Amino acid sequence: MILEMFDKFKEIQKKQKAYGYVMGIVGWDSNTEAPRDAFEHRAEMMGIISSEMFKLSTSKDYQEAVYSCYDSIDELDNLQQREIRKAKKNLDKILKVPEDVFVEYRKTLTLAQRTWEEAKHENDFDAFAPALDNIIQQNKKILEFIGYKDIPYNELLDDFEEGYTEKDYDEFFETLKRDLVPFVKEVLTNGRKIREDFISDIYPRGKQKEFVEYLMNVLNFNYERGGLKESVHPFTWHTHSKDVRFTVRYLEDFVFSSIFAGIHELGHALYEQQIDPKLDYTNLGGGTSSGIHESQSRFYENIIGRSDEFWKVHYPKLKELFPEQLKTVTLEEFVLGINRVEASFVRVEADELTYPLHILMRYEIEKDLFGNRLETKDLPKVWNEKMVEYLGIEPKDFAEGVLQDVHWSAGLFGYFPTYALGSAYAAQFYYTMKKELNFEQLILDNNIQAINEWLKEKIHQFGSSKTPKELLKEVTNEDFNPQYYVKYLKEKYTKLYL
Incomplete structure (x- = not known):
């Protein structure tokens, strides 16, 4: 029966x-x-x-x-x-x-x-x-x-990160407020000055596209099971493990946008491509949660893609495509440039260190919207107030303020917190991986496939057959611990800036 x-x-x-x-x-x-x-x-x-x-x-x-x-x-x-x-x-x-x-x-x-x-x-x-x-x-x-039960917003949070509630996120963000925010302010105030003139130079979009396609090969994206297009807001899309597509956008006066959106979305796409095909005809295909998915995109974008080791290998190719723009820019100057820390308006172009503050303010806004403490008409005012509170800057218009993200137009309330959670997951996975692989040497050897295989074995192949909490515990032998995230950011940016 x-x-x-x-x-x-x-x-x-x-x-x-x-x-x-x-x-x-x-x-x-x-x-x-x-x-x-x-x-x-x-x-x-x-x-x-x-x-x-x-x-x-x-x-x-x-x-x-x-x-x-x-x-x-x-x-x-x-x-x-x-x-x-x-x-x-x-x-x-x-x-x-x-x-x-x-x-x-x-x-x-x-x-x-x-x-x-x-x-x-x-x-x-x-x-x-x-x-x-x-x-x-x-x-x-x-x-x-x-x-x-008790809090309506919990239902929305659980839709994107199974088992997580306001209580879990409040504890996470309180840790960041206590242990990370003072460090962010120190870097913003006392960090070393870096060269910035090349960052906003003009980089033709055709050459940018060529470099993104080069990165697809570096990270071993399977062209037979996916593709690349352009959109207003970069995203990754899939129906099953053999049809995984992603988009980027090309800004000629900000080449880092296409490079790091490309690596970010490739992280999402590689996760989907490496899920066991036997799950394609189940409801367990696709990543297990938004947070775990974001951990993979952030892992590739930041931990691999913004590392000194990665650009020792791939900076020559970028200089080949943009010889005039990068003619006098040293590798050290470039690596500092891609890890530039500044208070910025747009989340998708925020640096790795200030990024969680962008998520924190969105989380607090959504809590208030669904706690009936905030009305839609007041969103621009509250948005600007929180930008000033957390980043010390105020948007000059709606486009770089409250209208910048696509998520709310798609009904994705409860999604934003998983971005910061995913970055924290990524750090916890990173410290586990380093115990088993010579991580930096693999990047220097341009052997990203070995890293892909580790992630496939430990995370990707399972799709959503395990809950995020189960997966994290099995991979790292620990429950979620945001101190790994704080440690990772402090180690990296102390070395770069202080």
Whole structure:
């Protein structure tokens, strides 16, 4: 009986994946090359597909399959048990949300992204505010249907990092406030002066693209299972381990944007490409959580990509592509430049040391939004106040302030904290890896594949078959410990700046 029910579950799940594939392809197209006037019609079509997906995911057959399997879960193997537990958790939520509410929310998100893009381009918060407030209110409405224990924001946090709550994040960010913020201020105030003239020189976008493609080879990206495009906001997209794509953007007066967005997104993409293909037809394909995913992108971008060892190998190639811009720039000056510390407005271009402060302020804003202590109309004012409080600077306009991120237009509340958490995970993984591999020498030998293989064996292959807390404990033999993050940043930036 249990095997029959599990077979029924898998049959319906395959149909869910087909709908998800279509929605994913449309999402990729929306973010890369869909024409502006296509979005209204697209939203209507996506509403129909979302409705069909909802019906399939709440059907009597699916409910019977999931709940029957859950009632006899001990008869399933470990992987099957994880699948059923994950399916039940999602089903318990979705059954509480009326279909019309679900479909309306999906349509709202489809339209909101283009509204955000236009508002950002026009530097007009008022043009986006109604759509943003609608998304927030619909989220609150959905949370009321789902139900929550004590704090509604916990439900959103758990969506992106299973098992994490406001309490966990409060403890994490308090550690950073206590142990890291004073160090950041010391570096900003007393750090050595670095050469900056070459950073804002003009670097033709065609040559930038050539270097990003060079980096794809360095990091061993599989072209047969993925590709690269351009978008307003860099991101990584996948439907399964054999179709993993990413985007970057090219700013001719800020070449570091494409280089490090490229390495960052390659970290995400390599994670997805190295997941065991046997998970492609399960609900366990894809990274286990946003935080673990971010740990991989940050590991490649910062721990590998901003290291002195990496650029000893690859700086000659960059100079070959940009001989005039880098003619008089030494390797030491370049490495200091890519690790420049400054109070900056834009999160995606923030340096590694001040980056968690950008996340801290977003976390506090989201807590207040869903704790009913902050209204949408007051977001620009509060945003600017927190920028002054944590970074000592005030945005000159909405585009470099409250409108800079795509996340809220996509309804991704609870996502931002995982960025800082992921950086902290990365540091904990790094110190574990160094016990087993000659990390710096591998980079000097241009043997990134050995690092890829370690990450595949320890993390990537498992997809989401393990929870983030389980995975971290198995890899490092410890629970989450943010002191590794503090240690990593202090060691690195003391050496560079003090």
